[in-house]
Amino acid sequence: MGMTLTQKILAAHAGLESVTAGQLINAKLDIVLGNDITTPVAVNEFKKAGFDKVFDKDRVAIVLDHFVPNKDIKAAEQSKQCREFACSHCVSHFYDVGKMGIEHALLPEQGVVTAGDCIIGADSHTCTYGALGAFSTGVGSTDMAAGMATGTAWFKVPSSIKFILKNKLPSNCSGKDVILTIIGMIGVDGALYKSMEFTGDGVASLSMDDRLCICNMAIEAGAKNGIFPVDEVTKAYMNGRCERPPVVYEADADAEYEKVFDIDLSEIVPTVACPHLPENTHPASELSDIKIDQVVIGSCTNGRMEDMETAYRILNGNKVADGVRCIIIPGTMQILRECVENGYYTAFIDAGAVVSTPTCGPCLGGYMGILAAGERCIATTNRNFVGRMGHVESEVYLASPATAAASALTGYITEPKEV
Amino acid sequence: MNTKGKVFKYPDNVDTDVIIPARYLNTANAQELALHCMEDIDTEFVKKVEKGDIMVAGWNFGCGSSREHAPLVIKTCGTGCVIAKSFARIFYRNAINIGLPILECEEAAEEINANDEVSVDFDTGLITNHTSGKTYKAQPFPPFIQNIIKCGGLLKSLKEGEDND
Numbered sequence: 388m389g390m391t392l393t394q395k396i397l398a399a400h401a402g403l404e405s406v407t408a409g410q411l412i413n414a415k416l417d418i419v420l421g422n423d424i425t426t427p428v429a430v431n432e433f434k435k436a437g438f439d440k441v442f443d444k445d446r447v448a449i450v451l452d453h454f455v456p457n458k459d460i461k462a463a464e465q466s467k468q469c470r471e472f473a474c475s476h477c478v479s480h481f482y483d484v485g486k487m488g489i490e491h492a493l494l495p496e497q498g499v500v501t502a503g504d505c506i507i508g509a510d511s512h513t514c515t516y517g518a519l520g521a522f523s524t525g526v527g528s529t530d531m532a533a534g535m536a537t538g539t540a541w542f543k544v545p546s547s548i549k550f551i552l553k554n555k556l557p558s559n560c561s562g563k564d565v566i567l568t569i570i571g572m573i574g575v576d577g578a579l580y581k582s583m584e585f586t587g588d589g590v591a592s593l594s595m596d597d598r599l600c601i602c603n604m605a606i607e608a609g610a611k612n613g614i615f616p617v618d619e620v621t622k623a624y625m626n627g628r629c630e631r632p633p634v635v636y637e638a639d640a641d642a643e644y645e646k647v648f649d650i651d652l653s654e655i656v657p658t659v660a661c662p663h664l665p666e667n668t669h670p671a672s673e674l675s676d677i678k679i680d681q682v683v684i685g686s687c688t689n690g691r692m693e694d695m696e697t698a699y700r701i702l703n704g705n706k707v708a709d710g711v712r713c714i715i716i717p718g719t720m721q722i723l724r725e726c727v728e729n730g731y732y733t734a735f736i737d738a739g740a741v742v743s744t745p746t747c748g749p750c751l752g753g754y755m756g757i758l759a760a761g762e763r764c765i766a767t768t769n770r771n772f773v774g775r776m777g778h779v780e781s782e783v784y785l786a787s788p789a790t791a792a793a794s795a796l797t798g799y800i801t802e803p804k805e806v
Numbered sequence: 807m808n809t810k811g812k813v814f815k816y817p818d819n820v821d822t823d824v825i826i827p828a829r830y831l832n833t834a835n836a837q838e839l840a841l842h843c844m845e846d847i848d849t850e851f852v853k854k855v856e857k858g859d860i861m862v863a864g865w866n867f868g869c870g871s872s873r874e875h876a877p878l879v880i881k882t883c884g885t886g887c888v889i890a891k892s893f894a895r896i897f898y899r900n901a902i903n904i905g906l907p908i909l910e911c912e913e914a915a916e917e918i919n920a921n922d923e924v925s926v927d928f929d930t931g932l933i934t935n936h937t938s939g940k941t942y943k944a945q946p947f948p949p950f951i952q953n954i955i956k957c958g959g960l961l962k963s964l965k966e967g968e969d970n971d
Contacts, residue, residue, distance in 0.1 A: 411950050427834040428874055436961035454832060461832035511872040511896055527874035527900035529960050537964060541950070575819055576866035580895050609866060611895055664819060751828035751871070770870055772823040774846040 389639025391547040392614050393582040396522040396636050400505040408546035408643075416446065417521075417631070418480075418500055419534035420508030422490055422747075423451040423462070426469045428528035429509055433535060441476045442538030448480035448499055448508075449473045450490040453747040455483075458754040488719025488745045491515035491603060491687035495595075496719055501625060502617045503634025507531065507540050512687045512769065514605045517614035518598035520621060520635060524612045545611045547582040548573075549644040552589030554653040559803040561697070562597030563689055563767065563787035566604040567658040569650065571668030579609035581645065584638065586616060589652045595624045596693040603688045604769050607665040657802045659765070660785035663773045671790045674800040681764040682707075682795040683776075684788050685716025685743070686750045689767035692722050694788040699731040701792035701803065707739035708798030714756045716743045740795070752776050758783075765794045809886025809907065810925035811859035813918055814844075814851060818864035822876040822897065825868065831875060839875055840882035857884035860926065862918045864890065868897025877901040877908075887926045889933065889944070891915045902951055903960040909933065914942035928955075 390398060390405055398406040400414035421429055426449050441447050449469055454462035466483075473481035480499055487493065491512050494500045504521035506513065509531035516523035526540065534540050550569065570577070583605045585598075593601075598615050605613030615621070617635045625633050657671040684690075684698050695717055707713040715735050717723040723744060726732045735742050749756030750768040758764055758777030763784065766776065771783035786794070789803035824846040826839055833839065844851040861880065867890035868876060877900045880888065887907040901908045907928055914933045918924060922937035931944040947955065957963035 411948065424828075424831045425872065425874070428878075431834060432961055436965055438961075453828075459832060465832060465834065509872055509874075511870065513872075525872040525896050527872055527877075527896060527903060529874060529903035530899065533903075533960050533964055536961075575869060576892065576894070579866065579892060606870075606896075609869065609894060751823070751831075753828055753831075757829075770821075770823065772821045772870060774827055775823050779846045 388643060389641035391582060391642045391644065392584055392616060392636055392638040393522055393547060393612060394544055395638065396503060396505060397542060397544055406544045408544055410544045411541060412544060413539050413541050414505050416507055416534050416538050416540055417504040418446055418448055418506045419531060420448045420490060420506065420510065420513060421531045422453050422510050423455060423466050423469055424453045425509035425528045425531060427465045429531040429535065430468060430472045432529050432532040436532065438536040441478065441535045444477045445479045446538065447478045447535050448494060449478055450482045450493060451484065451487050452489050452745065453751065454753050455487065455746060486720065489687045489690055489747055492690050492718030492722065495519060495599060496721060498628035498630050501629035501631050501633045502621065503636055507534050511606045512603050514610065514612045515599050515603040515687060517602035517605065517612050518595060519625065520615060520617035522612055522614065525606060545580055545582040546645045547584045548578055549647045550583060550585045551587035551647065551649050552585060553587055553649065553651050554589055555592040556652045556655055557805060559657055559789055559805045560655045561787050561789065562593060562600035564655050564658045565652065566601045567660050567668050567785065568655055570604065570608050570665050571658065573608055575607060575664055575666045576609040578605065581610055583608065583610045583613040585613065590615060591618060591620065592652065594693060595620060596691040599691065600688055607769060657787060657790045659790060659800060660771055662771050662782040665771060665785060671786065671800055671802040677800045678763065678798060679711060679765050679794055679800065680762040681756060681758065682711060682713040682791050683749050683756055683764060683766040683768060684791050685718065686747065686768040688769045689788050690716055690718025690722065692725060694767065695722060695726050695731055697788040698792045699734055701789060702738040702740060702795065703734040705738055705796050707795045711795055711798050713740035713795040714743060714749065715740050716748065717745060719745055749776055765791050765800060767791050807928045808926055809858045809860065811856060811886055813920055813922045813924050814855065814859065814861050815920035816861060816863040819866045819869055820863050821870035822868055822873050823870055825876040826873065826879045831873065836878050836882045840879045843879040843883050852883060855883050855885060858886040859884065860924050861885055861888040862915055863888065864915060865892045867893050869894035872896045874900045874904060877904055877906040881906040889914055902954055905955065905959045909944035911942050911944040914944065
């Protein structure tokens, strides 16, 4: 029996000819990732277990992104612990303030991850790198500690759900609308323990930023990973960027899938996930009476350059509605720099928005845009659980950068116009 | 190995943000974090929970963030076991890795009520509801995972493997 794309990568990293769904394997890791929240727990476990060195200083990535620049003294202590560990183990991919970005925007941008990799990260959105044709999955801190020590991790080989994408998205839609639509279809545990494999003629029309966004939210359907095949778009993105040569795997023609869904991209509409689950999706056009207090454009889901361009296109020359706070967070320092160079930064300020340095900040209710009781935010982030962005009686609506920016101008959830 | 205690019942899709809100994650201190376990959906939990008590929930327990702080605070509060219809995969992995006993059993999760007195035998997967008198059999773990649990967590199992090499 043939293997899926995910199974191909896992088999190669486990040193096996083939693997089948349900099989337990031990796989070699190309990158082990942690952030300022999860690394301290991993470091404690690493030390407690008596390990004294990382398996490869070039294969560990530690990114301070959740609460930096440090939001308070405790966060500062956690950053310090990460910094000291990275320094003492000569971790080459350590990203501190000034160099950091939101981890899942940063690692692909910096070429740290590449096609064919097997990656674990102590952050649930590590599934983002599947956009490059890598197997990449979120784990906890103990797995990170074990990965740093041994360069391996145990996996149960997942079965897959195939999504065949056809045609092209309308101009007012992006990857976010695709993945929200899919989560709305299959539910927040619709792909539990499984791989989501995206394929079909429509893939070619999706940019890397769209694909990174789609894979990023695979976890919101419960998936182990999301993955795209490598095509010309991927190769052009990786060319001259990735520090290790990409390895291109393809799914076997006779690979078995648990389910197959056909997705016609031309039928996707601007989509919003209402509180308090990402599966609670509705067309933005049906929510136009929902008044908002805050807009957040950023995060590991939608803080990339195309997202900034979209926000600029809609906000430039216009004003954020009275009573609305619009917070824009470029995902990495390079993206922030491009926003400055391209005049986006000035346009955002002129529109009445604020621009932050890269941080996960408000997405997880950390800082930089916390909601009070009864407040509503439309955000390009990835979760709208109870209390996610602040008070337990606040509400988060998940949407694309276009929908969020259009809503910032009206103060109500607003479907972006086709361009 | 077993546990016995009263039941705290929760719905489907209990996410790690309500198990331990991210606003408290500026520390990795388990005792400090445990004071806030479940507070966004159940402010009574930390006041009432006693050693050995059991959480019973619906589908997809522990969805969302990869934060290991989530199973850690549940364990630190004294919870002896979580029984759910299903677990989100990272939570499942984390619970095993840190040694929080979890069991998947749809029927038990459906029928057991809040405040029931329940005991669990981890060796056999037998769940006994002393309040209703009913028993249930949970899915046993594969031997590979049983070994991690037996060793007291992933890192200890790795160390043990290293020592045997």
